Amino acid sequence: MxxxxxxxxxxxxxxxxxxxxxxxxxxxxxxxxxxxxxxxxxxxxxxxxxLGALRRVVFGAPAYFQQHGRPAHPLELREHQCIVRTVDGRPGEWMFQIEGKPRPVKVAGTFRSNLMISIYAAAVHGLGLGYSPLWQVKHLVDDGRLELVLTEFEPVPVPIHAxxxxxxxxxxxxxxxxxxxxxxxxxxxx
Known part of the structure; x- marks a missing residue:
């Protein structure tokens, strides 16, 4: 806009x-x-x-990390509450770059939603970790309500074209x- x-x-x-x-x-x-x-x-x-490329990131609230710790590897997400978007082609499957190769990781949690806005709100309130394009949560990261984790495992950015x-x-x-x-x-x- x-x-x-x-x-x-x-x-x-x-x-x-x-x-x-x-x-x-x-x-x-x-x-x-x-x-x-x-x-x-x-x-x-x-x-x-x-025009550029879209980064996909994992994020959570500082309060969530204080209570549950930070995952150091994507496979550790099995031990965390992950907020799943239910309308994705493969709900509960997040992509990462592990050992130089793209790899899906299965995630689950007690809160799921079909709308990203509710996923962001749930993450801000400490209900779990979310996964989305960075541009959609950048303002929440910039103001400290969310923090990024697993950045070294981000999948290859997705191209954006006009x-x-x-x-x-x-x-x-x-x-x-x-x-x-x-x-x-x-x-x-x-």
């Missing part, structure tokens, strides 16, 4: 229709000028610009937004 707000202040006559979805939608069919996609891109007729249909980048509004977005996010690990 900060990038969109800056864009709209700079170009006050431009209208923005923000659509949020975890689905890979057809930009032409939906009449969308631009999309931000997280993950490896499938082959398509879309143009793309890499994508658009061929020919749309010639539109002044798309070019201006793409330039602003790229200047803010390019090559950062979020």
């Amino acid at each position: 900060p990038v969109i707000a800056d864009y709209m202040r700079t170009y006050p006559r431009v209208e923005v229709d923000l659509q949020l979805s975890d689905e890979f939608v057809d930009l032409d069919a939906e009449r969308l000028d631009l999309a931000v996609r997280i993950g490896n891109l499938p082959d398509s007729n879309l143009r793309a610009k890499r 994508v658009w249909p061929e020919g749309r980048s010639s539109s002044a509004k798309v070019r201006a937004f793409l330039d602003l977005l790229a200047s803010r996010l390019e090559l950062r690990d979020l």
